[in-house]
Amino acid sequence: MFGTKTISVITMLCAAPVLAQTDCPTRDAMERGVRLTFPDGLAEIYRDGGDSLVTVDAPTYRMELGQGTHLLTYEDIIDGVPQESSQTTYDYGMAQTELRVPAPGKRWSVPVKVTDSSGIRDEAQMQAYGDLETVTIGDCTYDMIEVVIAYDREDMYMESLHYLPEFSLTYLAWSGTEGETPSPVIPTDITAIRK
Numbered sequence: 001m002f003g004t005k006t007i008s009v010i011t012m013l014c015a016a017p018v019l020a021q022t023d024c025p026t027r028d029a030m031e032r033g034v035r036l037t038f039p040d041g042l043a044e045i046y047r048d049g050g051d052s053l054v055t056v057d058a059p060t061y062r063m064e065l066g067q068g069t070h071l072l073t074y075e076d077i078i079d080g081v082p083q084e085s086s087q088t089t090y091d092y093g094m095a096q097t098e099l100r101v102p103a104p105g106k107r108w109s110v111p112v113k114v115t116d117s118s119g120i121r122d123e124a125q126m127q128a129y130g131d132l133e134t135v136t137i138g139d140c141t142y143d144m145i146e147v148v149i150a151y152d153r154e155d156m157y158m159e160s161l162h163y164l165p166e167f168s169l170t171y172l173a174w175s176g177t178e179g180e181t182p183s184p185v186i187p188t189d190i191t192a193i194r195k
Contacts, residue, residue: 024140027166029192030054036137036171037189045193046169052097054169066096068168069147069161088116102129102145102163102170124152135162138189142166146173160184 025034030048037043045057046068054068062082064072076086091113092099100108108127113120130146147161147170156178161170174182 024142025167025190025192027168030167030169032195033057033193034167034169035189035191035193036187037191038185038187044171046167048168052099052168054167065170066092066099067101069102069163069170070096070099072096085117088114090114100127101168102127102147104129104132104145122152126150126152129163135164135186137187140190162186 030046033045033047035043035045042058047055047057049055049064052067053072054065056063056065059077061074061076063074066072070092071090073090074086074088076083092110093113100106100110106129108129109124110127111122111124114123126149128148128150130148133144133146134141135144142164143166145163145165147163149159149161151157151159157175158177159175160173160182162173163170171187173184173186176182
């Protein structure tokens with residue numbers, strides 16, 4: 001019926017997506033780190049920090065995320081040196097292990113105390129979690145829940161984070177203030193750190 005050449009082509013076409021997805025990072029990669037690369041070339045490395053903590057390292061900043069979603073600390077890095085004046089902490093009034101894990105269709109309001117070089121301020125958050133969707137990053141497809149956060153600020157600042165349950169991490173998809181129409185940014189590549 002089919003010639004050998006035809007069967008070989010069919011086998012290659014059917015096997016290619018399976019092989020590509022098996023090369024995709026999984027939760028196990030979080031110990032050494034998972035690198036997300038964005039369209040502008042920015043790369044962020046996410047690592048499991050233990051006790052529901054995820055660390056994020058980029059060339060010019062470092063963050064810690066409670067439950068992989070809630071910003072706990074932020075600092076700028078210049079020429080490899082953390083800038084003490086930029087250090088900012090976020091206190092949700094509870095242990096990081098008690099912070100809300102995004103779940104489809106849920107909402108969460110939380111008062112937050114922000115401490116930076118200018119002092120301490122209150123900045124409440126209203127978080128809304130979308131439906132379970134899929135997102136394709138490079139050749140890899142993952143479940144994703146959109147997390148939209150509205151901050152209690154005069155400029156009505158909002159962020160959209162994409163939460164990947166596979167890794168318990170979020171990346172910033174867009175941010176903006178009232179009246180803006182932001183365009184979501186999807187990473188172009190996801191890889192596991194090998195060394």
